[in-house]
Amino acid sequence: MSSLDFTVEELLANDYDSVDEEFLEDFFVEAKEHIENIEMKLLELEKNSSDPEIINSIFRSYHTIKGLAGFVSQLLIQKIAHTTETLMDLCRNNEINATKKIIDIILLSTDLINKICQEQSLNKNENFIKTTCNHLKYIQNVIENKETKDSTSTEIPLEDESSGHLQSPKIGEILEHRDILDKEDIQGILKKQNENTEMLFGEIAVKEQKASPKDVVEAVRTQTKVNTNEYMRVPLSKIEHLTNMIGELMITHSVIEQSTLNSYGANNNSISSNFLKVSRITKDIQNLAMNLKMVSLKSTFQKISRIARDTISELDKNIMFIIQGENTEIDRSVAEKILEPLVHLVKNAISHGIESSAEERVANSKALQGLVTVSAYSKRGFVYIEVADDGKGLSTERIYQKALEKNLIDSNRNYSDKEIQEFILLPGFSTAEKVDSISGRGVGMDVVKTEVQKIGGKLDINSQINKGTTFILKLPINNAVMNGTIVNLAKSNYIIPTINVKQIIQPKNKQWIYMQNKQSMIKVREDVIPVINIWRIFNQKKSKDYKPALIIILEMEHALKALPIDSITGRQEIVLKPLGEEFKNLNFFSGSSILADGAVSLIFDIENLFKLDEGAL
Amino acid sequence: MFNFNNMKLSLKIASGIGLVATLFIILGVYTIINLSKINNDVTDLSAKYVPLVESMASIEKVYLKANLYSKAYVTRADEKSYKNAEKYINKTNEEIHKLEKQVDKFQNMKSMIERLEEFDEFLQEGKSLLKKMKEKNIELDKLMAEANEYGKALSYDLTVYSTIQSQKIKKDIKSNKPLNIVSNRIIKMLFADNSIDIIKTYRINALKAIIKNDNLYMKDNLVNLDKIYSEVDKILTMTTKDVDRNKLNNIKKNLKNYQETVLKIVKTRLKLDELEQNREKVSNNALAFTELLSIDGFNSIKTNSTNAGQVQKTVKDFIFAGLVTCVLLAIFGCWVIISSITKPISKIVEKLNNTSNAVTEVSGQISSSSQQLASGSAEQASSIEETSSTLEESSSMVKQNTENTNQAAGLAKQTKYAADKGYSEMTEMMDSMQEIKKSSDEIGKIIKVIDEIAFQTNILSLNAAVEAARAGEAGKGFAVVAEEVRSLAQRSAQAAKDTAGIIENNINLSEQGVYVAQRVNSSLSEINDQAQKVSELLDEVSTASQEQAQGISQINNAISQMEQIVQNNATTAEQGANAADSMSVQAVNMKNIINELIVMINGANKSTIADQYSNVSVQEKKSVPNRIKKTAQITIDKTPNKPVSKVKKNLRSNNTKVVSPEDVIPLEDDTEGF
Amino acid sequence: MEELQVKSQEGKYLTFYLGNEDYGIPILKVKEIIGMMNITYVPRTPEFIKGVINLRGKIIPIMDLRLKFGMKEKEYNERTCIVVAEVIINGSQRHLGIVVDTVSEVINIIGKDIEPPPQFGAKIDENFLTGMGKVKDRVVMLLDIEQIINSEEFVALFNNMREEETATV
Incomplete structure (x- = not known):
């Protein structure tokens, strides 16, 4: 309905450049966060489709994206968000069941938004806009189909939207509280909103020049985050610089302390006690700085889950994918760097690890459903991430043959099973017989190994024929x-x-x-x-x-x-x-x-x- | 005796008396020695012999007691007596040992020790005998008890036997047993009763015998018991029953035992008697010994007292003889002394007379020399005055000298002060030099820092140049600046190096300065030392001058005193002349007095001697020079004539019978002669 | 060809002394110059690698050029400097500290003043030299710092590393 009021031309004509770069950057970061949240919740929803809290959370995220996108002229994102939000609203009201189909639709919406966030030029790409519009039309159809079935409520009450359902303060109230609007302004805006139901409260306030876009954006943020801790976005490089400097500070501190105590004598109580205080503070600061860089593996694991889900559905295998220990904390830089190796390992496990046919599994008296587990735990200053499958295991015979074929090894030498298993980590080794889109990208496990080593980690293989294979990544918690x-x-x-x-x-x-x-x-x-x-x-x-x-x-x-x-x-x-x-x-x-x-x-x-x-x- | 004549009068008297006294002292000392000898004898008597006799007496006493108890033991045979006897024997022993120790001190009583030892042997023998007696007594007691036991048993057995037989008799009578049996029984019973009687009698008699100490009786009466044997044997023939036979045999056995024991008792008792006799003999010997001992002691005392008496007598005789000797010696002494006194006095008087004549002559001489002395004194006074004025002049010279010296000393002190000042200033200068050196060193350090900074700046400028080069075209201007900074740094480094050189030179110069200053310093200190010495010498001169001035004034004083004395001398000389005159008069007086003395010694009868004397003196007078006579005349004129006339009169009145007064007094002759 | 090469040598050089000899390295290869500081010895390294230092939080290896050139070792003093060079090793940019007796100056040497290195008689391996620069009355030996670092010892060092990797992983 309303979302279709924009034509492709209109979307193309939208002025994307008028917005402040800084705002835009902030918006993308925040949008990505919401998308991550949505994806995570969706995966939960897949397992538990009736949890209203999950649906509410997804709804709120779309709502926030929609609101924020409006102020940074991200018309396309706003449209996607709005449409998807409408769909979620129906789900929330139990007018539509959150089936796998619906979840797929929503996931696609997040993908679209994510793509725009990553590549702004897509806003001007006609093909992309068309694809998007098709998607939106499809959603619209779903909504309307439902509407044909049940015509009782077609309108989404705007008040509900703006009031945020969960006792969040209204935008108007926040702005009033911040002395930007007075009661009269709010009344006027609400009146206008009633006339033009498509307009948001904030939009009208900006249009009427009652409030600046920045105020409104902040108000929207406050609205959505009112119940959570306040966050501030800081570039990683700054934190890294900070931790480095703290390290230097600690060293300099001890140098000064030593030379001062040498010249004034360690018996000077006031000096040494002050030094003790300072060193405590410095240590606290250091710990804080280290903590700043620590993140849980949650977000990384979500991405992996998503990919695993996609891969499983693409290959149409009966596989259960389980994640464990997602709360394990690791240095952010490490977390970022392990995503790719992990994706590679998980894809490998799904496509090559688990047997291609159920018969094969039954023959080995294993459960029909395959199992791929990604688990994380920390031990002795290291974080271990294991990617395990209960598939066929590594065939040393085949690996040996292959390695010989590719002239990677010395044929005169005797190798232990363990050594042969590790051949798969050699550059130029790829056991998959045909190159496919999932795991045979021409690069082998050697890339994984190199990546892991770059972070200062280690890759171990533990495999047993017909029992499964486990790849163990031993990673430093931080390099500090x-x-x-x-x-x-x-x-x-x-x-x-x-x-x-x-x-x-x-x-x-x-x-x-x-x-x-x-x-x-x-x-x-x-x-x-x-x-x-x-x-x-x-x-x-x-x-x-x-x-x-x-x-x-x-x-x-x-x-x-x-x-x-x-x-x-x-x-x-x-x-x-x-x-x-x-x-x-x-x-x-x-x-x-x-x-x-x-x-x-x-x-x-x-x-x-x-x-x-x-x-x- | 020659010497005696030369002795002083007092000494002569004293020696006479001393001789007598010495004799008395010798006598006294002899007496005292002998008295102390007597005293010693008496002390000996009391200190040595009395206790000896005492202990001998106590030995006798104790031994008598021991003997008494021994005897008591013999009769009583009781423990108490024995113990007492033993105790007193031991005590006697102790006393003997005590005595032995005492006697040991006396050389003349060795025999007594032997005697005491002998006595001790007796004592020991007595003791051992007593001991043997005790053993025998114990044995006897045991035997007595045994005998008693056997006796009792025998009586009992027999009584029982008798009782049984009497009962049997009654039974037999009742059962009408044949009479012979009964009669047998009666015999048996009678036998038993009879035997009891015999035994009883014997035992009582035995007891009595013991009390009476009749040993033989016991032995003799023992035969009475033998009757019982035969009786028993008789009854045994009548007795058939084994029990009864045994009983009878038992009685027989007991009887035998009893008899044997009694015999033993008798034997023991005899032995005891024998022992007693021995003991008695020993104790009698011992007693005799004690008596001997007492007598010994007594004898020695007697000897001692006799000794003392003899000594006393000797002393008495000696004292008497001594006294007679003393008296005789005293009389002789007195005579010697008296004669020795009078003889020399007469000689002296004669000599005195001569001398007085000489004195008269000499006094005239003294008078004339006194006159001469008076005129000499006046001359001396005038020359002393002259000396005094000369001294005054030299005194003023010395004063000026002192002043000059003082001035010189002040100047020397100033020199020293100046040298001191120079020295301290020099030291200050040296300090300053050191200071300069130190600050030069510091400057050197600073220059090193500057150099360091310049080096750092150089590196900095090179770094800047590197940065500028990296900046490419944009850094070109900066590169120029960096180059300039570098050249500045180099210049400051060069300047620092130059300064360092100058400072080095500075340091060298100041070091040299310090060296020179040190030398100047040592010279100054030398000057200082010399100035010090000069000052000291001048001080010495100054004090010497002062002392000199003082000496001169002292001489002045002495001279004025001398003037006084000279003056005094003059007057004294005059007075001396006068005195010489009066002395002549006195000499005449003295002659008269001597005459009187002659009279006193020789008595009126011996006036011839005096005349002789006076004649001699008159002859001598004629040799006196006239000059003196004259002066003497002058003075004598002045003196009154009375005493002389008096003497003349006295002489005349006293010596009228023998000589005329003119003869006697030559002086008067002289005077009359003029 | 040689002309061209020499021409390309034209530019600014940082000169320093090793003993009495002047050496120069292209200024663009120099990151900075620092004074001597404590060097931590690293075992199992060639003799001329003195160890590592902490340069404002960065760990960089230190090479003693004297030892590298086979000269007599000299005790470090306050004039001794470390020239931090920026070099490309195996395609990646690295920092390397070079210990020199003392740094001298930055000079501009024009092409005509640069002569090719002598084929023989040079005290050091001619491969390390790019040319001989004449400055006033001095001759500055222009060094190819990358050549030095990429010489066998270093190559061996890295090869060794690879062997290790294959052996242990």
Whole structure:
């Protein structure tokens, strides 16, 4: 109905450029948020189609998009939002059931809005407008079809709209409260609104020059967010800069503290207590800054769910897709970067992991419905995301054959199953027999692996024939703070992640066990712990009877190893900084940090250190 | 005796008396020694012998007690007596040992120790005998008890036997047993009763014997009991029953035991008697010993007292002899002294007479020399006055000298002050130099900082140049600025370097300055030292001058005093002349007095001696020079003549019989001669 | 051809000293010049890599040019500088600190003053030189910093890294 009052020409003629860039940017960001919310709710709705709260939430989001779009001249978005909102209103009033068809329609609307947000030129693209109009017409038809069935209520009461259903204050009231409008203005605007029911309260207020568009936009925002925390949008780069600066601040602080205490003496109570205060505050600020960057995986997982849903319906497979641990928090930059690898893994799991036919599953006495799970959890300073399927598992035979075919491996060598499974991560390896739109884009798992490594993560494969495959992503929570134990070794400071430190002991002569020409061991109570030959790893020579002052016992996934050190310098929160590319080969260092004295200190990568000690070098 | 004549009169008298006194003292000392000897003897008597006798007496006493108890034990044989006896024997023993120790002190009583030891042996023997007696007594008591036991048992057995037989008799009579049986029974019973009687009698007699100490009786009467044996044997033949036979045998056995025991008692008792006799003998010996001891003690006392008596007698005789000797010696002494006094006095008087004549002569001489002295004194006074004026002149010179010296000292002090000042100023200068050096160093540091800054600026400008280059065309202007900044930095670096050089030079110069200053400083301190020395020397001169002035004034005083004295001397000389005159007169007086003394010594009868003396003196007078006579005459004229005439008269009145007064007094002759 | 190459060398150079010798690197390759600071030693690196420093929060590796050129090591003093160079390694822009005795100046060298590097007799590998610049009475050796960094040691460093990757993952 009303939404069709705009023709394609009218839409094309709309002046999109008259709006302030800043407003527009704000609008897109906010619209995206609402769309995310809508998508998430829709997926919930699919499972529970009768929950009025979900429908209400979706309705409100469209309503807000509609309202905001009007003020930034986003006519097309406004139209889509308005039409979809009308549909949602019917759902809300139980005039239409939220069937899969309806949900698909709504999802399509969000896609359209999302596309416009990402590409403004679509507003001028005739084809796109036509597609949109067709979609809207289709919605209109649905609404009208319902109307033909039940003609009792065709009009959507505008008052209801503007009052926001959930006891939200009216736009007029907010504006009045902000001393922008008086009672008379509101009466006048309401009168006009009654005359022209298509116009929104805010629109009329702007047209009558009673209020500026900005006021109205803010009022609308206030209206929709009145019950939630207030947010402020800040560019990520600023936060990143902030955290960096806080890191530098902490370092500078400790440098000043040390030099001040050195010159005034640590006994100066007022100075040291003030320093303590400042360092507490700085630490709090740092934590806050770190927190600013932490986001839950919710939004990432929503996107994945959507894609999974689409993929499943496209392939027409009977697969259940489950998400777990979406509240796990991770650094925002990490969260952004893992989306693509995750999508790839999920698509792979759906298309290749799960068997193509139900018969195959039945033959292996598995449930008809396949299961793909994406779960996230944090453990020991890392976030693990697992993508698991209960499908056929990786066929080592096929992988080996393929790798040989593609000349990726050495045919003379014997490989373990685990090693063969990892061939799929080699560049240029793609097992899918035909290239399809879903997973065979010409790039293989190597891209996934590279991406994960870029973030500082790790990819592990765990597969069993006919039981399924699990891809495990081990990701750092953030690339910033961790607790490190600073040790001194050969006059240099090194950092050991405190999480890996089990014990520090002063070795006695009788505790040492020397192996012939091999690495020595140390006996700690009942345990005999191998001592890391750090000099071999460092490529340094040390006299054979070198006796370290201390031994630090390291623990990594239940394995214990002893590292000889000269002394313990301290223990502190450290800001992790990556070592340059130049030192990438020194993988027994996970990075570096700047200590209190401003000097750089290298951080041991315990896992690689253990591996190296076992003879990888 | 020659020496005695030369002795002083007082000494002679004293020696006479002293001799007598010495004799008395010798006598006294001898007496005291002998008295103390007697005293010692008496003390000995009381200190040594009396306690000795006392302890001997106590030994006797104690031993008598011991003996008494021993005897008591013999009769009573009781524990108490024994203990007492033992106690007193021990006590005696103790006393003996005590005595032995006492006796040990006396050399002359060794024999007594032997005697005491002998006595001790007796005592020990007595003791051991007593002990043996005690043992025997115990044995006896035991035997007595045993005998009693056997006796009792025997009586009892027999009584029982008798009772049984009497009962049996009654039974037999009742049952009308044949008479012979009954009679047998009666015999048996009678036997028993009889035996009881015998035993009883014997036991009573035995007791009596014991009390009476009649040992043989017991033994003799024991035979009475033998009758019982035969009786028992007789009855045994009549007795058939084993029980009764056993009983009878038992009686027999007991009887035998009893007899044996009694015999033993008798034997023991005999032994006891024997022991008693021994003991008695021993104790008698001991007693005799104690008596001997007492006598010994007594004898020694007697000897001592006799000794004392003899000594006393000797002393008495000696004292008497001493006294006689003393008296004789005293008389002799007196005679010697008296004679020794009178002889020399006469000689002295003679000499005195001569001397008085000489004195008269000498006094005239003194008078004339006094006159000479008076005129000399006047001359001396005038020359002293002259000396005084000369001294006054030199005194004023010394004063000026002192003033000059003081001035010089002041100047020297000023010099020293100036040198001091120079020194302190020099030190200040050196400090300043050091200060200059220090600030130069600081400037050097600052220059280093400037240099550092210049270097940093250089780097900064290079960085700016880099930035400018990166800015490309837009940075061209900036590059120029950077270049300028760089050249500025270089210039300031150069300037800093130049300044550093100058400062270096400065530091060197100031170091040199410091060196020179140090040298000047040492010179100044030398000057200071010298000035100090000069000042000190001048001070010394000044004090010496002052002392000199003081000395001169002291001389002045002395001279004026001398003037006074000279004057006094003159007058005194005159007075001396006068005195010499009067002395001549006095000499005449003295001659008279000597005459009187001669009379006094020799008595009126011996006036010839005096005349002799006076003659001698008159002859000597003629040799006196006339000059003196004259002066003497002058003074004598002035003096009154009375005393002389008096003496003349006295002499005349006293010596009328022997010589004429003119002869006697030559002086008068002289006077009359003129 | 050579002419052209020399011509392209024309431009501004930052000059510095190693011993008594003047060296120059194109100013556009220089990010900044800093004074000496504490260098953290990194094990298992070639001798001329002194370690890493913290440059305002960035970790950059430090190379001692003396050691790289096989010269005698010299104790660092207050004149010792680190020239932070901006270089392209394996296609990505990196920063690298170069320890020099002291920096001198920024000079403009025109094309005609630049001569090609001598084929023999140069104290250092001629591959590291792009030319010899004449400035007044001095001769400045113009260095190709990327060539230095991309020399075998560095290549080996990176190759090693790749091997490691394949071996451990």
